[in-house]
Amino acid sequence: xxxxxxxxxxxxxLDVESGSVHAIDKTAMSVLTFKNAGKTNEQxxxxxxxDAREVLDEIEExxxxxxxxxxxxxxxxxxxxxxxxxxxxxxxxxxxxxLRCSYCFADTGxxxxxxxxxxxxxxxxxxxxxxxxxxxxxxxxVDFFGGEPLMNFDVVKQTVEYGRQQEKLHDKNIRFTLTxxxxxxxxxxxxxxxxxxxxxxxxIDGRKEIHDKMRKNIAxxxxxxxxxxxxxxxxxxxxxxxxxxxxxxxxxxxDFSNDVCAIADAGFDQISVEPVVTGESYAxxxxxxxxxxxxxxxxAREYIKREKAGKGFCFFHFMIDLNSGPCLNKRLRGCGAGxxxxxxxxxxxxxxxxxxxxxxDFSMGNVHDEDVNQEIKKMFLDTHVFTKQGCSECWAKYYCxxxxxxxxxxxxxxxRKPYELGCETEKKRIETAIAIKVFEEDLL
Amino acid sequence: xxxxxxVTKSNLKDTLRTGGCGECQTSCQSACKTSCTxxxxxxxKKN
Numbered sequence: 001x002x003x004x005x006x007x008x009x010x011x012x013x014l015d016v017e018s019g020s021v022h023a024i025d026k027t028a029m030s031v032l033t034f035k036n037a038g039k040t041n042e043q044x045x046x047x048x049x050x051d052a053r054e055v056l057d058e059i060e061e062x063x064x065x066x067x068x069x070x071x072x073x074x075x076x077x078x079x080x081x082x083x084x085x086x087x088x089x090x091x092x093x094x095x096x097x098x099l100r101c102s103y104c105f106a107d108t109g110x111x112x113x114x115x116x117x118x119x120x121x122x123x124x125x126x127x128x129x130x131x132x133x134x135x136x137x138x139x140x141x142v143d144f145f146g147g148e149p150l151m152n153f154d155v156v157k158q159t160v161e162y163g164r165q166q167e168k169l170h171d172k173n174i175r176f177t178l179t180x181x182x183x184x185x186x187x188x189x190x191x192x193x194x195x196x197x198x199x200x201x202x203x204i205d206g207r208k209e210i211h212d213k214m215r216k217n218i219a220x221x222x223x224x225x226x227x228x229x230x231x232x233x234x235x236x237x238x239x240x241x242x243x244x245x246x247x248x249x250x251x252x253x254x255d256f257s258n259d260v261c262a263i264a265d266a267g268f269d270q271i272s273v274e275p276v277v278t279g280e281s282y283a284x285x286x287x288x289x290x291x292x293x294x295x296x297x298x299x300a301r302e303y304i305k306r307e308k309a310g311k312g313f314c315f316f317h318f319m320i321d322l323n324s325g326p327c328l329n330k331r332l333r334g335c336g337a338g339x340x341x342x343x344x345x346x347x348x349x350x351x352x353x354x355x356x357x358x359x360x361d362f363s364m365g366n367v368h369d370e371d372v373n374q375e376i377k378k379m380f381l382d383t384h385v386f387t388k389q390g391c392s393e394c395w396a397k398y399y400c401x402x403x404x405x406x407x408x409x410x411x412x413x414x415x416r417k418p419y420e421l422g423c424e425t426e427k428k429r430i431e432t433a434i435a436i437k438v439f440e441e442d443l444l
Numbered sequence: 445x446x447x448x449x450x451v452t453k454s455n456l457k458d459t460l461r462t463g464g465c466g467e468c469q470t471s472c473q474s475a476c477k478t479s480c481t482x483x484x485x486x487x488x489k490k491n
Contacts, residue, residue, distance in 0.1 A: 012451070019454035028447040055447045067453060074460065081464075088470035139467045139488065145477075175469070179477065201477075246477075274477075319484040322452040326485045327463020331456070334482060335472040353472065398456060399483040404472075426481065433483075443449035 002069060003395035004032055007435030008301065010444070014434060016395045017070035021322055021434055022062070023443040031055040074328075076386030082329060084336060084381065086133035086372075088141040089126055090343040090354045091159070093118040094151040098183050099223055102214045103250055105278045109147030111358035116346035117152045122367065123159040126344045129367040131170050138171065144178040145343075145354055150189055160196050177201070179246075181215070183223055185230035194237045202231045204266075205247040206259020206273065213252065214282075228266060235268060244316060247273040250282035254291045257299035264306070264313045272316030275425055277355075277407055284421055293428045300432045304439060317429040318436055320399070331385075334401025338364070338380025342372070352380055355406030380405065380415070389417045396423075399430045465489065 001016040004024075011029040013022045024032065031052050034044045045052050062068040095116045097109035109115060127142070134140055142163065144156050156178070163174045178193060179201040193200050204227055205211040212222025235243055245268040249256035256273055263271050275284050275292070284292070299315065306312050325331075335341060338352030342364065350364040350372055351357045364373040385391045388402035403426060407419040467489075471482035 013448070017456065019452075019456040021451045021454075023449045023451055025447045031447075058445045058448045061445075062448065062450070066455065067450060070457075073457060080460075082466065084466060087466060090472075137466055139469075141470055316484065317481050321484060321486070322454065324487055325483045326468060326487055327459035328456045329460060329464035330466075330468060330482060330485070336470055337472070340466065341470045341472060354477065399481070401482055429481065430483070438451050441449075441451050443451065 001072070001395055002032060002036060003431075004029060004036070005431045005435050005438075007297065007432065008439060010435070010439055012435055012438040013068070014395065015068050015070055016398070017072050018066055019322070019325075019398065020067040020070075021438065022068070023438045023441060025444050027051050028055045028058070031059070035059070074332075075392070079332060079384075079386060081333065081384075084333075084339045085135035085137050086130060086340060086342060087137045087139070088143070088336070088341040089130050090143045090145050090341070091118065091123060091126055091149075092146060092343060092345050092354065092357060093123065093144050093149045093155055093159070094147040095346045096151055097146060097148045097181070098151060098217065099148070099181050100216050100218055100220075101181075102216075103248060103276045103278060103282050105355060106147065106357070111345065113345075113358050115147075118155055118344075118346040118348075120155050120158045122344075122346070122348040123155050124162050125348060125367040127159065127163050127166055127174075130174075131166055131172060133372075134172065138173055140167075140172050140174045142174055142176050144176070146179070148181050148183065149178055150180050150184060153189055153192075157192060160192075175199075179203070180234075181223070182227045182230040182234065183217065185233055187233070190230075190233045190237055193234055194239070194241065197241075199242040199244070200234060200238075201244045201246050201272075202227075202234065203247070204228065204231060204245050204263060204268075205249070206253070206256065207262040210253045210259055210262075211247075214248070214250070232267065242270070244270050244272045246271075246316075248276050249273055250276040251284060251288060252282055254288055255295060256292075257295045257302060260299055260315060261302055264311075269313040270316075271313055275422070277410065284425075286421065289421065289424050292425055296425075296428045296432045300436055304436060307440075318433045320430065320433040320437070322434070322437055328398070331398040331401055333384050335404070337405050338383075339377055352376065353406060355404075355410075383415050387416055389414075391418065394423075394427075396427045396430050400426045463487070463489070 003014040005012040175198040177199040208224045211224040343354040348367040356362040391402040405415040411419040
């Protein structure tokens with residue numbers, strides 16, 4: 001399968017099964033389009049003229065080398081997967097929040113239950129659970145999430161201290177991360193985050209008016225000014241360590257490329273902006289897709305322009321590594337929710353990921369228990385590119401693994417039936433990311 | 445070649461043999477928390 005991409009007057013071809021990427025000229029684009037439509041070489045030459053013959057020779061050479069029209073040699077029957085172990089936990093240390101964001105999938109922290117803070121014994125039990133279930137895996141991950149995790153800062157501190165002790169005893173390397181709204185960040189918190197957190201994700205939606213419309217405090221006031229100041233307090237002290245300023249776009253700011261640029265203009269250079277996944281009145285609808293696709297192109301143009309001007313920034317979804325990305329095993333299975341990655345609620349209950357937290361049909365046990373619900377674990381384990389509806393035939397399958405199980409469940413009621421609108425935006429992001437790489441190489 | 449210039453030569457199938465150690469970062473822990481982009485994840489063996 002060869003997928004063709006057009007961007008800013010340039011063309012690219014992705015050989016799906018090998019992962020090879022080629023810059024192609026307009027003639028090659030036409031020839032490959034005809035080939036993809038099933039036309040024979042004779043028909044192509046008849047339709048496009050003698051120039052096409054030269055292209056067909058080049059296609060033949062690359063096909064022989066395994067760089068074009070590579071065959072799909074793995075499928076649901078012959079794919080061999082490794083046996084996963086639990087290596088990552090998302091700790092909902094605070095099922096409470098000091099903001100009241102309109103679109104919050106976590107029900108402003110409550111996760112459809114009561115507001116609660118995780119106690120330190122439960123947090124320590126979660127660390128023990130992770131180490132006990134991680135087998136021979138050395139690199140482990142713990143994300144402090146919420147709600148707003150800094151509302152339970154003492155437990156965050158004690159959990160990290162405990163984790164540092166335990167990792168030495170068990171020869172593990174725990175990478176702590178934290179996701180915060182940055183509404184309340186003391187100097188001590190910022191210093192601690194920058195010392196202990198491998199990555200910190202800070203929620204800012206972009207332009208002040210966009211942010212303030214959705215991300216309000218309990219009194220109903222916009223949080224932008226305070227959040228921006230606190231975000232800088234963290235980011236300016238990171239000393240080059242990883243962070244992301246992460247925003248959400250909704251039906252109310254479909255022109256989200258302006259929000260990405262606003263975040264960059266505010267002094268941040270590691271940015272991720274994502275479509276909203278819940279909230280009916282703000283939801284992304286099918287009629288929005290053409291504009292969203294256009295926005296990703298606008299963003300890519302600005303991204304290249306700023307890069308050339310020496311004012312570049314990283315956009316999470318454009319950071320595809322075409323040379324040394326993840327192995328095929330990972331690409332087939334994806335995020336590992338329910339098998340490698342679990343969420344832990346404040347009371348220690350386990351769920352396949354943070355987006356399933358509080359949903360009793362997906363309850364997988366408790367960190368104080370010996371084992372996890374094997375039936376749910378198996379259901380998630382058996383959910384991969386070859387079992388998700390329509391994914392085997394999709395050109396994007398090795399870049400998104402068939403998409404997010406939670407998005408699928410929330411939109412279709414089945415973790416194996418992908419969220420169609422999510423597929424549309426994801427495919428556009430991948431196309432754009434590949435196009436940027438080809439554009440930057442400027443080979444043709 | 446005149447009409448086609450290779451930007452990156454890759455062979456994903458080979459990584460099925462060499463990969464699978466699972467030491468890499470869980471994709472959802474990095475930034476998105478709501479989607480499943482993983483092609484930007486780094487391989488621990490190569491880095």
